[in-house]
Structure formats: C-alpha cells, structure tokens
Amino acid sequence: MRSALFWILGLLTINTFGQDNFKVYYEETDNGYTIYADNGEFCPVSVEIDFKIENLTSSIGDIKIIEIPEQTTKFYIADLTVVDRKKAIRLGFSVRYNHGNHLQESYDTDYPYHLPFKKGTEHMVTQGYNGNISHHNEYALDFRMPVGTPIYASREGKVVLVEQGNNKTCTGQDCAKFNNYILVYHSDGTFAEYTHIKKNGSKVTPGDIIEKGQHIGYSGNVGWSTGPHLHFIVFLQRFNDRETLPTKFLVGNGKQFLQLEEREKYTKSY
Ligand SMILES: [Zn+2]
Incomplete structure (x- = not known):
C-alpha cells in the first residue's frame, strides 16, 4: 500500500451543464495514477486541468487544456508517475470545463x-x-x-x-x-x-x-x-x-x- 496524501479534487466552474454529464477522475496504476474523463454531452467539451501534485510527474507536462470528444467514456488524459516510492505522494487537481473546443479560433465565416x-x-x-x-x-x-x-x-x-x-x-x-x-x-x-x-x-x-x-x-x-x-x-x-x-x-x-x-x-x- 502506497502512502499517499490526497488533496481535494475540485470542480471549479460548471457553466451550462451539470456534473452528471461530465467528470474527470483517476485510477491507480502500478506506477502511479491515470487520469480519465467521461463526456456525456452531445458535443466536445474542453477541460482545463490544474494539477497540484508532489512526488508525481505528469505525462502531459504543462498542457492544461484538453478537448474531450462527445459521448466518450474513460477518455485518457494523462499518466502521473511516482518519482520516489519511499516518499509521500500528493495528488490533486482542479478542473473547469465547458462545451466546445476552447482553443479554436477559425470557423466557416462564409456559411x-x-x-x-x-x-x-x-x-x-x-x-x-x-x-x-x-x-x-x-x-x-x-x-x-x-x-x-x-x-x-x-x-x-x-x-x-x-x-x-x-x-x-x-x-x-x-x-x-x-x-x-x-x-x-x-x-x-x-x-x-x-x-x-x-x-x-x-x-x-x-x-x-x-x-x-x-x-x-x-x-x-x-x-x-x-x-x-x-x-x-x-x-x-x-x-x-x-x-x-x-x-x-x-x-x-x-x-x-x-x-x-x-x-x-x-x-x-x-
Ligand atoms: Zn436579443
């Protein structure tokens, strides 16, 4: 059993739809944790994740905004790997999310x-x-x-x-x-x-x-x-x-x- 100290998993902002249709969560692995998302909405959802981790490294580094396809369960986001197995782990993250691709700038201007x-x-x-x-x-x-x-x-x-x-x-x-x-x-x-x-x-x-x-x-x-x-x-x-x-x-x-x-x-x- 790993000694881990968990921070609160916070959902900061929920704008137009509820937590029932979207969630970010983790599962324990041999080397640490894997972060996933479920998106029950009928369009992509962008999620901004702010990791608060100690003694763990994130496989996506500083990338913060990720687009989750519509109607997806267990969409892989990142692996968090334990650095030193003898030390305590802190795992936490806060997320905010909303419909659409928040990195998108261009669209069909002549529709x-x-x-x-x-x-x-x-x-x-x-x-x-x-x-x-x-x-x-x-x-x-x-x-x-x-x-x-x-x-x-x-x-x-x-x-x-x-x-x-x-x-x-x-x-x-x-x-x-x-x-x-x-x-x-x-x-x-x-x-x-x-x-x-x-x-x-x-x-x-x-x-x-x-x-x-x-x-x-x-x-x-x-x-x-x-x-x-x-x-x-x-x-x-x-x-x-x-x-x-x-x-x-x-x-x-x-x-x-x-x-x-x-x-x-x-x-x-x-
Ligand atoms: Zn009006």
Missing part, C-alpha cells in the same frame, strides 16, 4: 445561414448586432414574431441542450436565467442558440441531428425579453463566456447573401 422562419413569411430584425437594448458587444439578432411562430433551423447540426420548462418573462438581465432555448452544435465547432422559445415549444431533444430548414420549435417571449421575438446567436464557447460571431443569411429568393441590419424586414422565399 450561408437560412432565415430561421417559414418559407413565404417576412420578419423584421428589431435589434441587430451590438444593438443598444441588450446586444451590447454581441453579434445577436432579434427577429420580431408572435408567440407560437414556427422556428426553422438556420444550419444543420446536433442538438446539445434544450430548455423549454420556463414560463416567466421579465426585463432585467438577471431574467436570463429564465430563458428557454435550443442549443445546436455545428460541424465547424460553432454553436447556435435559438432563445425565448415558448414553454414546451421545442420539437427536438438533445442528441437529435437536425437539417437546415427543419422545423425545430415555436417562438415565445420567455426569459429576459421585452416582447415576443426570437433571439439568435452563433458563437464559439469559451470557459466563462461566449464569443459571438457575425453571420450572413440568404434572403429573398435565396440568391442574395448578406449580414442582416436592424429595423430591416427580410422575406424568405426559398
């Missing part, structure tokens, strides 16, 4: 997004990029639409999270915790969030693979909202926040491809 509503209908962008109501320093779009308007996927991807249980509406930033939303992961590593959907207004569930133009839910006015609309963002996830990204949409008959402007109405005829 032709579809307007997120039905063919043959028209909606106004009531707040655009960096809008002065709630889109400060954010590439977000608000499409005005009555509660219950069908929402169609702007891009194909995999559904990661759905929140549709809320029914409260209020106008302060702290009301964002009451938002209902559908979170979708795209093949280039970006995410889209369709926000403020009505209570029980999702037609999709986590793990679903969706097509561009698929009917995914119904709009609402739930959460941090000043009137019925769909709030739409595309972003790269970072540990503590989201780096929202400008996107271009096909408008009209689908031959024009442009960035949407506040107070403009857009028709989808494709």
